[in-house]
Amino acid sequence: MTPLLEVRGLEKRFTVKKGLFGGVRSYVSAVDGLDFDLHEGETLGVVGESGCGKSTTARLLLHLMKPTAGSIRFAGHAVGSPNLPLKEFRRQIQMVFQDSYASLNPRLTVEESIAFGPMVHGTARREAVPRAHALLDRVGLHPARFAGRFTHELSGGQRQRVNIARALAFRPRVLVLDEAVSALDKSVEAQVINLLLDLKEEFSLTYIVISHDLEVVRFMSSRVLVMYLGRVAELAPTETLYTQSRHPYTTALLGSLLSMDPDRRTEAAPISGDPPNPIDPPAGCRFHTRCPYAEAVCSRSAPVLTVEGAHAVACHRHNAASGSSGASQTEAV
């Protein structure tokens, strides 16, 4: 079966400093060779520290930015090809942003904001407005009370519900949730997450959940992709990843989770320091500067993403051909 979304070698570099005569001096590689598939009906979680390229990836997926290199295919078609014009692709994939306030036009009423998308795609206003009302009702906002309001008259949770309705108005197949619940307080966050899970069933959606909150990702996702400095560190089904993580970075991230069990409390910080400067990323494995298992090979060559069943990991310790001492041990076990 063709995956819904096929991402191959996706790269995005931003120019930071220009030389005196226009010569380019340095780049930030926000996304540096990303490969993954998104299957119809799944929820793919994307986690990583801030600055690892999660949001850039989301914007690249929606074609809000031009990638420096790489390709994105949707349902087997290249975006912009005769079979899948860019405008149609945009209807199929929508996004809910983190900042619920900034993602709604302050001059438009709630119903206008929701109806805007379908109207762009040729729905008449007299159809789009009742549909906006129906969607408002579906996301738990009474249309009679909320349809005529402006953004600043809503609470954060209400605004995010409006944003969800706005994205759903397109009848998309994929919804990218870029930290969509991170800015909400915990009780509201739980309500919105449950709403999202219900909507997924009802509208047969496919989700990409981008978050730094590991618990949210675990609760929502069927597969999880761990990103480190613009690359895939590990990609595995949720429970496999949370219980048998292979990449030292994933292990460290999971170690930062608070445990309910006092016997499992951690004393030392599982990971220290900040991620290296992406302008000048470390050679070889990008994690080797902070990795407790780093060896000579790790600073020499970048590990390739090795797939073993449904579990993919980019670490020399899990690749027998790499010559890492850890590799032979794990093979032996």
Add this chain to the structure above:
Amino acid sequence: MMEATIPAIPVMAVAIRSPGYWKTVLLRFARDPLAVAAAAVVLLLILMAIFAPWLAPNDPLQGMTLRRLKPPGTEGYPLGTDELGRDMLSRLIYGARISLFMGIVPVFCALFIGAFIGITAGYAGGWLNTVLMRTIDVFFAFPSVLLAVAMAGALGPGIFNGMLALTLVFIPPIARVAESVTTSVRSLDYVEAARASGASAMLIIRKHVLGNVLGPIFVYAMSLIAVSMILASGLSFLGLGVKPPQPDWGLMLNTLRTALYTQPLLCALPGVMIFITSISFNLMTDGLRSAMDIKA
């Protein structure tokens, strides 16, 4: 016991329809007494300019050497007469026409052109932004008064040339404000969301950018009206704007200055009018700005 005093919250709230952005702004504006007073003065001045022929007691152009430089309070000439014996009150009333015209028209012309340049540069970004904005920057190298004087001087005196000079002077600052506001709005998520919807650039600008950008640009342009009036008066004063015998406050200030020692009060009158007008416009703009600043 305490609970009894708390009024019950109606469970079924009625349909809440927001009064709309501009209505909200108007309500907020109405609550600012100073701004309302200033707006009233501006309105009075505009009415005065429109109905000048009915309001003026005498012909503003008809002079008589016998009654020149009479002080305010003279019988038949409540505000006195000027150096050619023309009625000051009538000249001040008629002067509002040209002075307000010279204040408002160049600013509105500049608003159209400047906003167009600025919004284009801000929304497009990249090299187009660089080309447009650096060109605009060249104009900032000259002080605005000097630029207006040089332009009017090169074009020759006259109302139309004066207006043209003032329009050119106001395009760069308006374009710059428009560019910065557009650039900041453009990077907001709702514009990003609109782009993700597949809407064309024109539709996004019309529906999502203009509404959020025109307010601040308009308020800024309003604040320039007072500047424009003063500059126009300055041009007339230097003989580059309105030509005599047309009544214009700036020109009147110029011609009356010879009588500064004999009739100081008389000389001050056109200046007082300029002062009242510009301060009213400024206060009104200030009130409008704070009324438009609606926060969550």
